[in-house]
Amino acid sequence: MAADQIPGSRTEIRVRYAETDQMGHAHHMNYLAWFELGRTELMRANGVSYAGLEREGVLLPVARAELDYRRGAGYDDLVWVRSRVKQVRSRSVTFEYEAVRAEDEALLARGTTTLVCTDSGLRTRRIPVEAQRILEQLRRAAETGANGPGAQAPASP
Amino acid sequence: MAADQIPGSRTEIRVRYAETDQMGHAHHMNYLAWFELGRTELMRANGVSYAGLEREGVLLPVARAELDYRRGAGYDDLVWVRSRVKQVRSRSVTFEYEAVRAEDEALLARGTTTLVCTDSGLRTRRIPVEAQRILEQLRRAAETGANGPGAQAPASP
Amino acid sequence: MAADQIPGSRTEIRVRYAETDQMGHAHHMNYLAWFELGRTELMRANGVSYAGLEREGVLLPVARAELDYRRGAGYDDLVWVRSRVKQVRSRSVTFEYEAVRAEDEALLARGTTTLVCTDSGLRTRRIPVEAQRILEQLRRAAETGANGPGAQAPASP
Amino acid sequence: MAADQIPGSRTEIRVRYAETDQMGHAHHMNYLAWFELGRTELMRANGVSYAGLEREGVLLPVARAELDYRRGAGYDDLVWVRSRVKQVRSRSVTFEYEAVRAEDEALLARGTTTLVCTDSGLRTRRIPVEAQRILEQLRRAAETGANGPGAQAPASP
Numbered sequence: 001m002a003a004d005q006i007p008g009s010r011t012e013i014r015v016r017y018a019e020t021d022q023m024g025h026a027h028h029m030n031y032l033a034w035f036e037l038g039r040t041e042l043m044r045a046n047g048v049s050y051a052g053l054e055r056e057g058v059l060l061p062v063a064r065a066e067l068d069y070r071r072g073a074g075y076d077d078l079v080w081v082r083s084r085v086k087q088v089r090s091r092s093v094t095f096e097y098e099a100v101r102a103e104d105e106a107l108l109a110r111g112t113t114t115l116v117c118t119d120s121g122l123r124t125r126r127i128p129v130e131a132q133r134i135l136e137q138l139r140r141a142a143e144t145g146a147n148g149p150g151a152q153a154p155a156s157p
Numbered sequence: 158m159a160a161d162q163i164p165g166s167r168t169e170i171r172v173r174y175a176e177t178d179q180m181g182h183a184h185h186m187n188y189l190a191w192f193e194l195g196r197t198e199l200m201r202a203n204g205v206s207y208a209g210l211e212r213e214g215v216l217l218p219v220a221r222a223e224l225d226y227r228r229g230a231g232y233d234d235l236v237w238v239r240s241r242v243k244q245v246r247s248r249s250v251t252f253e254y255e256a257v258r259a260e261d262e263a264l265l266a267r268g269t270t271t272l273v274c275t276d277s278g279l280r281t282r283r284i285p286v287e288a289q290r291i292l293e294q295l296r297r298a299a300e301t302g303a304n305g306p307g308a309q310a311p312a313s314p
Numbered sequence: 315m316a317a318d319q320i321p322g323s324r325t326e327i328r329v330r331y332a333e334t335d336q337m338g339h340a341h342h343m344n345y346l347a348w349f350e351l352g353r354t355e356l357m358r359a360n361g362v363s364y365a366g367l368e369r370e371g372v373l374l375p376v377a378r379a380e381l382d383y384r385r386g387a388g389y390d391d392l393v394w395v396r397s398r399v400k401q402v403r404s405r406s407v408t409f410e411y412e413a414v415r416a417e418d419e420a421l422l423a424r425g426t427t428t429l430v431c432t433d434s435g436l437r438t439r440r441i442p443v444e445a446q447r448i449l450e451q452l453r454r455a456a457e458t459g460a461n462g463p464g465a466q467a468p469a470s471p
Numbered sequence: 472m473a474a475d476q477i478p479g480s481r482t483e484i485r486v487r488y489a490e491t492d493q494m495g496h497a498h499h500m501n502y503l504a505w506f507e508l509g510r511t512e513l514m515r516a517n518g519v520s521y522a523g524l525e526r527e528g529v530l531l532p533v534a535r536a537e538l539d540y541r542r543g544a545g546y547d548d549l550v551w552v553r554s555r556v557k558q559v560r561s562r563s564v565t566f567e568y569e570a571v572r573a574e575d576e577a578l579l580a581r582g583t584t585t586l587v588c589t590d591s592g593l594r595t596r597r598i599p600v601e602a603q604r605i606l607e608q609l610r611r612a613a614e615t616g617a618n619g620p621g622a623q624a625p626a627s628p
Contacts, residue, residue, distance in 0.1 A: 014194070016190055016193065016194055017190075017193050017197070017207075017335055017336070017341070018189070018190040018193060018335060018341045018343055020335045020336040021331055021332060021334045021335065021336070022331070022334040022335070022336060022337075022338045022339075022389055022525075023336075023530055023532060024336045025336075025532075027331070027332045028503060028532070028533045028536065029332055029500045029501070029503035029504055030500070032175070032499060032500035032503070033173055033174075033175040033176075033500055036173065036174050036175060037171070037173055040174070040233070044233075049233075050174075050233070051231075051232055051233040054232075054493075059494055061494060061496075061499075061540070061543070062499045062540055063539070063540050064537075064538065064539050064540065065499065065536070065537070065538045065540075066535075066536070066537050066538075067535065067536045067537075068534070068535050069532070069533055069534050069535065069536075072532070072593065074208075075208055075211075075336055076197070076201075076206075076207070076208040122543065174492055174493070174498070175492060175498045175500055177492045177493040178488055178489060178491045178492065178493070179368075179488070179491040179492070179493060179494075179495045179496075179546055180373055180375060180493075181493045182375075182493075184488070184489045185346060185375075185376045185379065186343045186344070186346035186347055186489055187343070189342060189343035189346070190343055211336075216337055218337060218339075218342070218383070218386070219342045219383055220382070220383050221380075221381065221382050221383065222342065222379070222380070222381045222383075223378075223379070223380050223381075224378065224379045224380075225377070225378050226375070226376055226377050226378065226379075229375070229436065232493055279386065328508065330504055330507065330508055331504075331507050331511070331521075332503070332504040332507060333504075346489070347487055347488075347489040350487065350488050350489060351485070351487055354488070354547070358547075363547075364488075364547070365545075365546055365547040368546075388522075389522055389525075390511070390515075390520075390521070390522040
């Protein structure tokens with residue numbers, strides 16, 4: 001598969017009323033749930049089902065997260081989360097994300113999360129070979145820009 | 158507009174990892190957020206923007222909720238929420254919902270919520286005339302089945 | 315143990331900023347999480363550990379919930395959740411709850427939840443004998459008022 | 472007030488069932504809500520009410536967050552969040568946190584959040600003088616260890 005055919009990584013989210021706080025925007029913790037949706041979509045669109053990995057006893061708990069918030073996301077706003085693979089190691093993978101307001105593509109937040117691969121007892125283990133191969137392919141595609149905004153089709157909800 | 162042209166009320170939700178609990182299904186409280194998404198979509202698709210009402214100082218807090226749970230919703234499952242207007246009064250409106258698993262349309266949960274109309278100081282007030290007219294039209298459509306599953310197109314996310 | 319010595323069922327909750335919505339109060343879905351805390355405390359204070367039941371393969375998923383909302387709970391408000399056992403059957407138990415604002419004991423919401431007893435595969439089963447005995451004792455105490463507000467000591471957080 | 476009299480910053484949290492995910496631990500996004508509770512308690516215990524600031528039109532949205540996760544927090548575990556002021560600037564303040572399991576003080580996660588001071592229109596502004604004075608005092612106390620674990624009394628819930 002050529003790099004420019006790699007399926008997109010854009011996840012569309014409608015800000016829920018339940019996600020707003022009294023400041024009138026989505027509470028900052030929700031971005032971690034949105035980024036999680038983003039990487040799940042990116043992986044699924046490329047043949048790695050996180051639900052499937054879990055059924056095989058492979059977990060990917062979050063070991064580190066960084067978030068930079070720029071603008072608030074209002075209730076009922078459409079938000080696009082763009083997800084990319086930033087780094088792949090034998091036992092961990094780092095994703096990076098941008099959340100933008102769909103209406104004007106204004107940047108709402110950026111972030112990264114590093115996931116470690118564990119067995120069902122939460123002992124670290126190597127990422128399964130096929131998953132690692134695909135993640136590495138996504139990383140290279142992101143590096144060359146093939147996985148950038150221009151190349152992205154909206155993912156299913 | 159003929160009843161059978163009333164736009165649909167089906168909202169599609171992908172169960173988030175953050176929504177699961179250690180029983181392995183979406184925690185039961187999430188259905189209230191999903192039903193909220195459902196009625197928002199139903200209203201928006203028919204010309205009543207809840208965000209718009211709020212900007213005019215009209216709020217619709219939930220006064221009562223009933224939920225019956227039948228099956229758990231698994232992580233990454235697609236869930237359809239079907240929303241209908243059940244009853245319209247001068248100062249309140251009751252919606253009813255079904256959440257089904259998209260894959261096989263198995264019923265996950267049913268529920269109703271009654272919303273009261275208030276001003277921004279949470280004093281009850283009449284539902285604005287135009288909103289009430291549309292809600293009443295939706296109620297009649299639901300009664301005659303025009304707004305049932307068969308008539309529904311998927312709403313945007 | 316005399317009925318009036320039955321340990322209390324009052325759980326204290328500080329409304330979190332993350333729980334508020336843009337209406338300026340705790341979003342209505344949080345009451346389901348608070349009620350869950352309330353029944354867990356009530357059970358634990360009387361010798362039934364829900365975490366312990368789960369480790370033995372006994373689950374108590376929620377089958378039905380009813381909630382009536384009266385007033386909003388503001389950010390940083392202290393809320394007391396009073397929990398009582400309303401009905402015990404061989405395979406289900408119903409709790410009832412009141413959430414009041416600690417400052418003036420104003421009623422915020424009432425509710426009930428019915429939990430069914432299942433095995434780890436979510437097949438219904440009988441409530442374990444000892445748990446059922448304690449739940450039945452709590453039900454009788456609630457009926458005679460021994461477990462009412464006047465008899466309650468604050469539970470640990 | 473002498474530094475060693477500065478009230479403590481330990482907030483006690485009981486992990487809610489609703490906070491667990493199917494991996495069997497509190498979902499990683501909840502730490503942001505817990506840290507928020509932690510800094511709110513620290514501020515309130517020292518005379519700065521965040522709810523009070525908001526009523527005066529002073530907001531403190533989160534601009535940046537970093538989290539390192541070490542161990543999972545199980546359902547019903549008691550977790551202590553220790554909060555300290557790390558840096559105070561004219562328009563922002565950075566807190567740091569540790570979440571430990573109460574039972575054995577095992578480290579669950581560390582994190583920092585940086586909050587910017589804004590008016591109600593989300594335009595940055597200076598931190599009010601009195602609040603800044605207290606935050607600066609807390610920062611110095613943290614630096615000298617007076618606000619460390621040994622000096623901490625449990626905060627009210």
